[in-house]
Amino acid sequence: MMMKKWTGVLMLMLIVVNAGAQSALRKMPKGFTAKEVGVIVTQRFLATPHPNFGSPKPPGDITYPEVCAWLGALRFAAVADSKLAVRLKERFEPLFTTEQRLLPKKDHVDHNVFGTVPLQLYVQTKEPRYLDMGLPFAVSQWEAPTGGKESHLRWLKMGMTWQTRLWIDDMFMITAVQAQAYVATGDRKYIDRAAKEMVMYLDSIQRPNGLFYHAPDVPFFWGRGNGWMAAGMTELLRTLPESSQYRPRILEGYRKMMASLKQYQSADGMWRQLIDEPASWPETSCTGMFAYAMISGVKKGWLPAREYGDVARKAWLALVGYIDENGDVREVCEGTNKKNEKQYYLDRRRITGDMHGQAPILWCATALAEK
Template identity: 30%
Template sequence: MKKKFLFFILSVNVLSVLNGQTMDKMEVWQSMKRVADWQIAHMGEVNHSELNWVNATFYLGVSRWAAVAEQTTQDDSYYKWLMRLGCRNYWQVDQRMYHADDICISQMYLNMYDKYKKQEMLVPTLARTEWVIMNPPTGSFKLDYHDATTLEHWTWCDALFMAPPVYLHLYNITGDKKFIRFMDKEYKLTYDYLFDKEENLFYRDHRYFDKKEANGANVFWGRGNGWVLGGLVEMLREFPAKSKYRPFYQELFQKMCRRIAELQNSDGFWHASLLDPDSYPSPETSCSGFFVYALAYGINEGLLPKEQFLPIVTSGWRALLSAVEKDGKLGYVQPVGADPKNVTREMSEVYGPGAFLLAGTEIYRMLQDSIIN
């Protein structure tokens, strides 16, 4: 194992020049490992259940990092960690029947199913989603946390990360069109309600339609739009190339990426408020992680022009690295919320490292491909 790891270090310790800056493939690999290891070591300090969406976002990031670690050094310890987690929870989803957040964990489960093909990994997710499809949501789109029926549809933009990729992935696993049909119908209802076609951004929910920032701009939350773009990446991974459903989501992805690219700050970060960064001057790494993930994926898949978007990705990734402490803790993560808030370097939350790992795996892929080609 030591010889293999030494060979890996020698083979990847190559510098790629991007936009006048350098990104070291080994540095990317090591940074992902540090962040993943720190968060895994501190999971006992997290005040959320193992099935909660906050943790589920990290699990998704770990599942992507696990593939890189196994491919490069035959290290399957991250897959084993996810396997233990799934087994002790019997691959169950969280409690609320309709709530998008409560099947976010299924993204990791389905990735594990793709690798191991164990039916028990699939059954609880199938049971939940099939029940929802057979009992379609009927509640209002005017989200009200005191009225659970307003959480039946995907009435807040974060939900577009949590649930749609699960239904689409199930379509690919089962071949049953009911999953993609349900996903497409519900997604477009949310799009029609929350997407601002002039700004090419999503409102978090209906409560923000008429709110303004201090500078008079509309309130568009950084992480909220990060959730949407991260979810679109997960969906584009699953859409067949010739699917009749794909063009809408690919065009939405490209449109949002162009808008997000315009809103990057000079320090390489995006801030909690996309249109009023001066009111929230600190970086925000969870939205920045999702944006770098989406933009890097778009370049890697040929969906975004490299010459235009690569400098933005490079600057964003270097900014994210600057927020990682030596021990691997990622800072400047806005806590759980629904709108922009000020952030400090000491703040961290589990979805932040999840977004960082997702971004890192696409950066690593980019460097790998550039070296091979």
């Protein structure tokens, strides 16, 4: 009887400790709350014309950094500001008419992720035209393309998307659109195949320390590349049913990565352009992605709040300090291809207002604002 009594007391103490750690993500100083920050960055998004990723020319289509920011803004508005939700919907309307030429082709992970935006609009509005536009971007990832290569067919025979590359950013681009298709339709095939793909990536490319090289032949832990993996696992875990056979393996990979990231967080709360390189510069897009993963993990119970609550809070407070008076995020690494040269990563340009940096701020704001 005494043992049961003490077990109950210990459980109560643990609940209290976890609740205290959770509160670290609920009470923010003025100017740092999810609502304040999310509104500023969403308004900035609405005021920004469609950008052309990596080029000063007018965009030929909607590029994936804008998609990531748009998705984040839509989700934030759904939980925090209905007026912004209306304006975000209005921004999309020309894609049915005068801007239809900007719809991406369904031929690459960076293009297919566009489907997340109309699918999210369908979830919010239940208007079938959004589903009709968005769902083919998810469906086509598991359909053999016309004139496809032999490697495409090999991946499909293995149950993977023909767009598989084993690049670390794939695991956000693929999982985001498949998870969104599942949310929109309720059809388990979308989330199950994304989860199977994630497990294959984890088994293939996660390093013993829980992090990921930019590519197998490029042995550097690039910040944003790892951010895509962290955010991709988070997207899946937020959506994947508890009964999924793949969930334990994804949780294992996620927790292993979070434990490693916790060790590499700088004293100022940031993570760096090269995660394990102390001489590297603090970079905002990866910090935002890691913060999003940890905020979600603490609030959803995937991570112990007493261990990660303060880590996530510290990252958020640091990150908000990089937002300027226009609502633009500073110190964002420019678009980066792989290269087996450390100095290449250290010398990448640091951009202000790039959608790679705007997007994860909105993901964090949404995760913080959710009940």
